[in-house]
Amino acid sequence: MPSLAVKLPQEQPKEQKPILRVENLHTWFEVRRMGFFKAGDVRALDGVTFDLYEGETVSIVGESGCGKSTLAKTILGINIPTKGAIYFEDQDLSTLDKQGWRNYRSSIGYIQQDPYGALPPFMSVQRILEEPMKINGIRNKEEQARRIRQVLEEVKLAPIEDFLPKFPHMLSGGQQQRLVIARAMILEPKMLIADEPVSMLDASVRVEILQLLQGLQTKHNLAIIYITHDLSTVRYFSERIFSMYGAKIIEKSSTSALLKEPLHPYTQALFEATSDPDAENLKTFKNVPAGEPPSLMNPPKGCRFHPRCSQIIKGLCDEHIPPEFQVHEEHIAACWLYKDHQ
Secondary structure, three states: OOOOOOOOOOOOOOOOOEEEEEEEEEEEEEEEEOOOOOEEEEEEEEEEEEOOOOOOOOEEEEEOOOOOOHHHHHHHHHOOOEEEEEEOOOHHHHHHHHHHHHHHHHHHEEOOOOOOOOOOOOHHHHHHHHHHHHOOOOOOOHHHHHHHHHHHOOOOOOOOOHHHHOOOOOOOHHHHHHHHHHHHOOOEEEOOEOOOOOOOOOOOHHHHHHHHHHHHHHOOOEEEEEEOOOOOOOOOOEEEEEEEOOEEEEEEEEHHHHHHOOOOOHHHHHHOOOOOOOOOHOOOOOOOOOOOOOOOOOOOOOOOOHHHHOOOOOOOOOOOOOOEEEEEEEEOOOHHHOOOOO
């Protein structure tokens, strides 16, 4: 995959305030038996903490079921957190009233994984882009037309007059995803959450969409949470990478440091399982850990990766949940292998 040829922003200044703060976030879903009796909780998020700065892209990686999409939907306010706090521009989301939630959601753009499923099939392109503005009180026709023209130009759906009357089924997959991005940008947000935005697109189109997102980020100084299981794209598109496993973030690092030396055994396994377009892969053995991800209804005691880990420390990893250890200046791992890095 070619480089996106856009220089990544420098490391965020230490004194800069984050636009988003997530503190010890838990999102559990109650499971009932026969509709009446509580059978337990699915711990879809179980203690997630991180900051996000203006103009920064953070990639959240991990296999299916690790909690990535639940995290996105909790930040968006679709899921209600069980415990913990989310702060946007120092505003605690739990204190927002109805108008506060409307203002907050207008500041967040959401890009879904399946562009066709995300677009109402009975609406034209023009109506799809008008609807968020009407809901948020932007009813001036001239302002609506200005914003629609601006976002369609930015996502390169041109000539604009040809696209406005079209319906989603008349667009290609790449054009549909560009329209989803245009809808996410129509309210001029400060942050984007992109949940697997290129996983359903052809490889050549993926590069174009990532270049488009990076161009929008640079132009509008957007903060972006990029959720993916595809490690082949994160190296071109993020300043920091967070690795998730079993509803927890188990490694946080700058992109360069993680690519140079992933620390957590799970992150190492993720990179090992990522195939590069190299014929030598036919001759090499991929050392991928056996087993399945843990049950989030009944997670294992201690580190949640320990049943699959080849570097397990008996009596420690299988008994105690590891805290975050600062291994290097830009690199944190929640793993007992680094217990000497206090």
